Amino acid sequence: xxxxxxxxxxxxxxxxxxxxxxxxxxxxxxxxxxxxxxxxxxxxxxxxxxxxxxxxxxxxxxxxxxxxxxxxxxxxxxxxxxxxxxxxxxxxxxxxxxxxxxxxxxxxxxxxxxxxxxxxxxxxxxxxxxxxxxxxxxxxxxxxxxxxxxxxxxxxxxxxxxxxxxxxxxxxxxxxxxxxxxxxxxxxxxxxxxxxxxxxxx
Numbered sequence: 001x002x003x004x005x006x007x008x009x010x011x012x013x014x015x016x017x018x019x020x021x022x023x024x025x026x027x028x029x030x031x032x033x034x035x036x037x038x039x040x041x042x043x044x045x046x047x048x049x050x051x052x053x054x055x056x057x058x059x060x061x062x063x064x065x066x067x068x069x070x071x072x073x074x075x076x077x078x079x080x081x082x083x084x085x086x087x088x089x090x091x092x093x094x095x096x097x098x099x100x101x102x103x104x105x106x107x108x109x110x111x112x113x114x115x116x117x118x119x120x121x122x123x124x125x126x127x128x129x130x131x132x133x134x135x136x137x138x139x140x141x142x143x144x145x146x147x148x149x150x151x152x153x154x155x156x157x158x159x160x161x162x163x164x165x166x167x168x169x170x171x172x173x174x175x176x177x178x179x180x181x182x183x184x185x186x187x188x189x190x191x192x193x194x195x196x197x198x199x200x201x202x
Contacts, residue, residue: 001061001134003054003147007155009045009132013122015106018098033102041095042104042122042149046082051090051105053066055081058145062136068139074119093128094132096148106149116154125158 018038019028027103031038041159046054062073082090098104108116122128131151137144 002129002131003056004055004129004133005044005050006129007127008050010122010126010128010130011045011124013042013044013124014125015040015042015108015149016119016121018105032047032074032146033098033105034100035098036100038098039095040098040104041093041148042128042130042152044092044094046092048078048088048090051078051082051092054063058147061134062143062145065136066143067138071143073136073143075101080103081124090149094147094149096150107151110153111154113119121140121160122154123160126154127156127158129153129155157194162201 014028018031018033018035018040020031020035020037020039021027022029027045055075058081059073059075066072078090082092086088096104108120108122110116129152130149133146133148133150135146135148137146164200
């Protein structure tokens with residue numbers, strides 16, 4: 001099933017290239033587009049109403065696609081489907097593995113309809129339109145429903161913010177010491193929102 005959400009805030013996008021988790025570094029690192037362990041990812045900040053509607057579509061699609069030998073997928077609450085943050089948002093992870101296919105990268109567009117540059121980096125906190133595939137799965141005796149991004153349009157690009165805080169040694173600065181720079185601005189928290197083919201699709 002193809003599903004769209006418009007004017008939604010996104011978090012921590014990894015869409016400019018494929019990424020994979022490196023256990024040694026304990027973080028995501030970029031990788032080749034043909035790496036079968038690579039994936040593209042973006043998280044969506046959903047209201048309770050949006051999360052409830054999407055979870056319902058996921059459940060109905062699972063029921064429609066379920067094979068006889070599949071275990072049932074029966075989440076009892078939205079919290080079992082999406083992560084809920086401290087502000088009450090539901091965060092839906094939309095991810096697509098490369099499966100070793102260099103052409104699996106989701107397509108991105110600017111607001112005027114033009115394709116985004118190949119190395120375009122969407123920023124966390126941006127507003128987007130997004131189209132994704134709701135895909136039930138069954139693997140190793142487990143079942144679930146995946147959400148795979150296909151197309152993204154940038155509605156409002158958020159300003160890129162620097163990671164980390166300021167210089168922890170600022171109080172030790174003497175004269176022209178370059179470490180005596182002022183603290184960088186702390187990125188602001190996302191604003192609250194509000195229980196259970198190749199053509200541009202927008």
